Amino acid sequence: MATRETPQVYSRHLTGKKTTEHLLKFNELLVNMMGDVKNKPEALRDITVVELSHASFAGIITATLLAEFGAEVIKVEPPEGDPARKITPYGTNVNGVGLPFLMESRNKRYITLDLGCEKGRKNLKKLVGAVDVVIDTFKPGLLDSLGIGYRQLSQLNPGLVYVAVSPYGHYTSKAEELSNIPDTDLTAQAESGYTLLFGDPREPEPYNYPLRAGVWAAWYMSAALAVAGTLTALFHKQRCGEGQMVDVATNDAITAWQAFSVVWGFTNEAPRARIGGFDWCLYPYAFFKCKDGYVTVAAGTDSDFRGLLKILGRWDLEDDWRYLFDRIVDNVDKAEELRVELEKITIKYSRDELMRKALDFSAKSAHDKLRSGGYPIIVPTKEPREVLEEKHWKVRKTLVEIDHPIYGKFIIPASVPKMSQTPPRLKWIKCAIGEDNEQVYEKYALSK
Amino acid sequence: MTEDYFSFTNRIFNPSENFDKPEALKGIRVLDLTRIIYGPVVARWLALFGAEVIKVEEPREGDDWRTGTYWAKYWKDSCPYFQSLNPNKYFVGIDLKTKKGKDLVFQLAKISDVVVENYRAGLSEAWGIGYTAVSQINPRIIYISCSGYGQWGPLRFFPSWDLIAQSMSGVARLTGFPGRDGYKLQDYYGDFLPGLLGVVGVLSALNYREKTGEGQYIDMAQAEALMRVMPNWTYMSLLGQDLGLTGSIDPSMAPSGIFKTSDEKFVALAIATDEQFVALAEAMGKIDLATDERFKETFERTKAENAQDIHKLVEEWVRTKGEEEIIDLAKRYAFPAGRVMDDWQITNDDWRRERGSIVEIQDEMYEEGTWALPAAMLHKTPGRIKSLARPLGYHNRYVLKKLLGLSSKEIEKLEKEEVIGYWDNRVGQRPPPFYNIEKDPMFNYEGEGENNGDT
Numbered sequence: 001m002a003t004r005e006t007p008q009v010y011s012r013h014l015t016g017k018k019t020t021e022h023l024l025k026f027n028e029l030l031v032n033m034m035g036d037v038k039n040k041p042e043a044l045r046d047i048t049v050v051e052l053s054h055a056s057f058a059g060i061i062t063a064t065l066l067a068e069f070g071a072e073v074i075k076v077e078p079p080e081g082d083p084a085r086k087i088t089p090y091g092t093n094v095n096g097v098g099l100p101f102l103m104e105s106r107n108k109r110y111i112t113l114d115l116g117c118e119k120g121r122k123n124l125k126k127l128v129g130a131v132d133v134v135i136d137t138f139k140p141g142l143l144d145s146l147g148i149g150y151r152q153l154s155q156l157n158p159g160l161v162y163v164a165v166s167p168y169g170h171y172t173s174k175a176e177e178l179s180n181i182p183d184t185d186l187t188a189q190a191e192s193g194y195t196l197l198f199g200d201p202r203e204p205e206p207y208n209y210p211l212r213a214g215v216w217a218a219w220y221m222s223a224a225l226a227v228a229g230t231l232t233a234l235f236h237k238q239r240c241g242e243g244q245m246v247d248v249a250t251n252d253a254i255t256a257w258q259a260f261s262v263v264w265g266f267t268n269e270a271p272r273a274r275i276g277g278f279d280w281c282l283y284p285y286a287f288f289k290c291k292d293g294y295v296t297v298a299a300g301t302d303s304d305f306r307g308l309l310k311i312l313g314r315w316d317l318e319d320d321w322r323y324l325f326d327r328i329v330d331n332v333d334k335a336e337e338l339r340v341e342l343e344k345i346t347i348k349y350s351r352d353e354l355m356r357k358a359l360d361f362s363a364k365s366a367h368d369k370l371r372s373g374g375y376p377i378i379v380p381t382k383e384p385r386e387v388l389e390e391k392h393w394k395v396r397k398t399l400v401e402i403d404h405p406i407y408g409k410f411i412i413p414a415s416v417p418k419m420s421q422t423p424p425r426l427k428w429i430k431c432a433i434g435e436d437n438e439q440v441y442e443k444y445a446l447s448k
Numbered sequence: 449m450t451e452d453y454f455s456f457t458n459r460i461f462n463p464s465e466n467f468d469k470p471e472a473l474k475g476i477r478v479l480d481l482t483r484i485i486y487g488p489v490v491a492r493w494l495a496l497f498g499a500e501v502i503k504v505e506e507p508r509e510g511d512d513w514r515t516g517t518y519w520a521k522y523w524k525d526s527c528p529y530f531q532s533l534n535p536n537k538y539f540v541g542i543d544l545k546t547k548k549g550k551d552l553v554f555q556l557a558k559i560s561d562v563v564v565e566n567y568r569a570g571l572s573e574a575w576g577i578g579y580t581a582v583s584q585i586n587p588r589i590i591y592i593s594c595s596g597y598g599q600w601g602p603l604r605f606f607p608s609w610d611l612i613a614q615s616m617s618g619v620a621r622l623t624g625f626p627g628r629d630g631y632k633l634q635d636y637y638g639d640f641l642p643g644l645l646g647v648v649g650v651l652s653a654l655n656y657r658e659k660t661g662e663g664q665y666i667d668m669a670q671a672e673a674l675m676r677v678m679p680n681w682t683y684m685s686l687l688g689q690d691l692g693l694t695g696s697i698d699p700s701m702a703p704s705g706i707f708k709t710s711d712e713k714f715v716a717l718a719i720a721t722d723e724q725f726v727a728l729a730e731a732m733g734k735i736d737l738a739t740d741e742r743f744k745e746t747f748e749r750t751k752a753e754n755a756q757d758i759h760k761l762v763e764e765w766v767r768t769k770g771e772e773e774i775i776d777l778a779k780r781y782a783f784p785a786g787r788v789m790d791d792w793q794i795t796n797d798d799w800r801r802e803r804g805s806i807v808e809i810q811d812e813m814y815e816e817g818t819w820a821l822p823a824a825m826l827h828k829t830p831g832r833i834k835s836l837a838r839p840l841g842y843h844n845r846y847v848l849k850k851l852l853g854l855s856s857k858e859i860e861k862l863e864k865e866e867v868i869g870y871w872d873n874r875v876g877q878r879p880p881p882f883y884n885i886e887k888d889p890m891f892n893y894e895g896e897g898e899n900n901g902d903t
Contacts, residue, residue: 007603007604007605008601008605009570009605010568010605010607011506011568011571013571013574014568014570014573014574014605019574022572022573022574023573023574024572025599026573026578026599027600027604027789029580029600030467030599030600030667031600033665034665035665039547041656041660043652043653043655043656043701043798044655044656046659049856053589055720055721055724060711065648069648069652070530076784083720083721083722083723083746084720086747087700087746087747088700088723088747088750089679089683089691089699090699090700090750090751090752090755091666091746091747091748091749091750091751092683092686098700099679099682099683099686100679100682100700100732101680103684113535119677121866140453140454140457141453141454144453144707145453145753149453151453151456159534167784167786169803169823169825170454170461170802171454171457171460171461171803172458172459172802173454173802174798174799174802175454175799175803176454177663177779178779178780180776180778180780180781180782181759181775181779181782181783181784181785181786182720182721182724182782182783182784183784184698184701184704184718184720184784185698185718186696186698186701186704186705186706186716186718186784186786187717187718187784187785187786188715188786189716190706190714190715190786190787190789191786191787192789192791192794193789193790193791193794194634194635195696195706195714195716195788196788196789196790197634197635198623198631198634199631199716203628206695206708207625207628209696209706209708210696210706210714210717210788211624211631211695211696211706211716212623212695212696212697212698212706213622213623213633213634213637213695214623214624214693215549215619215622215623215633215635215677215678215679216624216640216677216679217637217677218785220641220677221640221641221644222812222823223647224641224644224645224647225644225822225823225824226824227648228493228644228647228651228822228824229822229824229825230843231648231651231652231654232472232473232493232497232651232826232829233472233828233829235472235473235651235654235655235658236470236472236826236828236829238655238658238659239658240470240876242828243596244782244822244826244827245457245460245461245538245826245827245828246825246826246827247457247461247825247827248823248824248825249803249805249823250823251786252800252803252805252823253823254635254799254820254821255794255800255805255820255823256800256806256820256821257489257640257644257822258635258636258637258640258803259529259533259819259820260532260635260636260791261635261794261795261820262532262791262794262795262806262818262819262820263519263528263529263531263532263789263820264791264795265792265794265795265796265818266528266795266817266818266819267521267523267528268521268791269792270791270792271790271791271792271793272790272791274713276631277629277632278630279611279632279634280518280519280539281516281517281518281529282516285609285611286611286632287615287629287630287632288618290757294630295600296611296612296614296620296632297614298609298612300516300609301512301516307582312658315807316625322754324516324520325519327618328518328519328520330519343616362607371489375607377607377608377609377612379615379616379619380615381615381621381630381889382615382616382618382621383618383621383690384618384621384622384678384680384681384684384690384691385618385684385690386618387616387617387618387675388681388684390603390616391602392601392602392603393672393675395600395601395602396598396600396601396669396672398669398672398675399675399681401685405720409685410682410685410686411681411682411684412681413672413675413676413678413681413683415641415676416597416642416649416668416669416672416673416676416677417592417643417645417649417666417667417668417669417672417673418653418667418668418669418672419647419649419652419653419665419666419667420665420666420667421653421656421658421662421663421664421665422652422653422664424649424652425714427895444510
């Protein structure tokens with residue numbers, strides 16, 4: 001239920017009686033309009049996808065996202081199952097199903113086909129004749145050599161959108177030369193130039209090594225790119241009737257979308273210096289120690305920085321560090337000087353005290369006509385377990401508790417984004433190997 | 449004899465033919481009311497694949513990313529980072545704080561297919577250009593609001609940036625070594641990933657609208673997108689404890705990590721399956737590892753103590769090999785390994801150039817430059833960079849005349865009233881110093897509005 005209390009606003013444009021009333025109404029409208037998901041239509045309700053991913057969460061997540069938007073996804077596995085079932089932190093599993101597989105299993109149908117034998121391939125062709133999208137994460141060219149690649153399948157189904165996801169893609173001389181190398185998130189992060197942006201060169205070995213981003217940053221980015229590519233291709237198909245091939249290189253996913261590596265390389269003709277926990281564009285834009293953990297401070301612009309100094313009572317630093325250009329990190333040791341000075345203050349307060357100081361300042365600043373006060377932001381650097389307790393996510397149902405007859409009680413994140421007409425959603429969780437064989441074999445008249 | 453697979457794929461994807469191919473989103477008009485990164489990248493995808501994107505900025509101020517460049521580095525008086533996020537767009541300077549300015553934006557929303565905004569939550573509603581107002585005059589509109597925590601719920605007005613959303617979602621605490629300070633996700637992952645999932649939302653809505661004619665509202669929350677990629681919730685709820693920090697080890701793969709080679713370089717290596725582990729054991733010349741009870745099966749191998757044992761063996765082995773050697777072995781035996789690339793290697797990478805994800809663009813205003821395209825390649829309707837960003841207000845005359853049917857006179861009046869405006873004479877906003885803007889036919893668009901009165 002919506003409450004009729006207005007949270008604190010941090011902009012003078014959000015004040016005034018009329019605006020406040022409108023924003024309250026808008027909040028209520030959204031609670032009603034966006035909250036009800038179950039009975040709404042699905043954007044991809046008439047799209048069918050065959051997922052042939054193998055030991056690749058980039059492929060699995062691509063299919064999952066499409067399934068969340070309403071596509072019927074048929075995951076095809078060999079009789080022994082996709083090895084991705086076992087890719088899970090510390091081998092943790094429920095009834096033989098790894099946690100990431102469980103989390104990304106939503107809304108799919110699971111069938112087995114042995115693509116190594118003629119019968120399996122015949123069945124696949126039959127299936128593909130009736131679907132819109134195929135997702136292939138095998139070694140580039142492998143399915144083609146078996147007679148079930150894009151060339152052959154697009155003959156059977158000219159409207160087919162064939163999505164290939166692999167480390168180096170399905171074309172170029174390098175892709176051919178290195179086609180044997182399988183995909184993982186970590187290797188894709190490294191090839192994307194991402195791991196070299198982490199880690200602190202001032203640390204002792206091995207803590208000064210390039211460092212992995214602690215989530216599947218490359219696999220999720222690759223999947224999101226593959227889905228955006230698929231939906232773009234499906235839109236073209238709606239208008240022109242023709243399908244096409246979508247080729248995603250996971251080793252390029254982060255680089256080419258975030259784009260800073262290329263921008264930097266092209267304008268500086270050198271790689272970035274490694275700067276540990278600092279940022280290349282903004283300062284301060286980092287974590288600071290405080291009494292009871294860490295806070296995150298974002299006060300990158302000059303006015304935000306001035307505000308921060310006022311909050312922390314360190315106006316004495318203003319003279320030396322006034323401009324972003326003074327603060328920006330071309331010399332880590334110098335950047336460290338300011339960090340140490342600021343931390344001397346943050347360490348005296350708790351996370352909540354610091355957040356409160358910043359929010360109160362911003363609320364006041366919002367009414368300043370010149371906006372010269374700035375909006376320094378300080379929040380607790382939350383641990384995942386604290387995020388679980390946040391009321392806001394409960395109101396928005398961002399984390400969903402599942403009580404499953406086979407896999408027990410567990411939490412998974414809800415689909416994003418929230419949409420008014422065709423919201424993506426969680427419909428069911430299942431993941432037993434071949435669970436839907438009977439139904440799918442019959443529906444598509446596959447031979448047993 | 450059929451054609452070799454790679455000659456076939458090289459032929460159909462040949463990037464040098466991209467400009468001869470059709471654009472998937474041609475005819476889609478996008479009103480881009482965004483700044484910094486998170487919002488602009490939503491419109492960026494749409495622009496790369498053929499949509500007509502009109503970016504509205506505040507005169508003389510503009511998108512903060514125009515002037516907020518790294519190390520105060522400018523390229524031909526423009527911010528190259530801003531350039532990379534805003535290709536193929538039309539740039540209009542309208543003051544939304546004036547009534548007439550709001551009206552102009554409202555008129556543009558009326559004739560658009562998509563509106564993208566990333567003002568602080570509630571602001572577009574407060575200004576009367578939000579979804580509730582726009583959907584009244586344009587029910588087919590797909591309106592996406594990009595904010596930190598979404599447009600409803602108790603935290604809706606709470607401030608956000610990439611790093612703040614990272615911290616509020618918990619994703620900020622996942623990178624680093626146990627017992628040491630952690631690292632944020634670099635290069636604004638908290639903007640780029642949520643932005644891309646926003647693109648997915650918009651494209652799903654466009655596909656739906658094509659069939660039904662119905663538009664809709666999309667509430668994109670940065671922190672929710674980051675929470676979507678975290679396995680921690682499932683892990684915590686089943687095991688009752690946090691996953692914790694693991695350095696460069698991916699706890700779901702063993703061995704995995706970033707290892708130092710004999711030539712003092714680094715390689716990333718991760719083994720996801722039993723098959724890959726056998727391949728690695730063979731490459732190491734230690735095939736007995738593949739039958740070792742601790743390692744032969746994935747669930748066992750990834751248990752913390754076993755993973756540690758195999759990690760050590762691999763660490764020692766990699767130290768005896770050069771970077772090239774490891775990649776060569778990975779290729780021969782088929783296990784996952786990769787080089788640790790840096791910005792400069794990436795920029796000069798032949799593979800990426802051959803692929804067409806790094807391109808040399810000859811722009812009419814900024815001339816030659818090197819830019820990136822998304823890693824998703826569509827062989828019949830490829831994305832492309834047709835033009836770079838332009839100075840603030842560069843397309844005022846073109847857009848207001850052509851789309852809203854205004855006359856030169858009306859435009860002059862709006863300029864005088866400071867409803868519309870242009871760049872301030874500073875780097876990041878103004879044209880490059882060598883460029884003669886006075887003779888630019890687009891900037892000085894002379895055609896007169898045809899549908900005057902229709903607005």
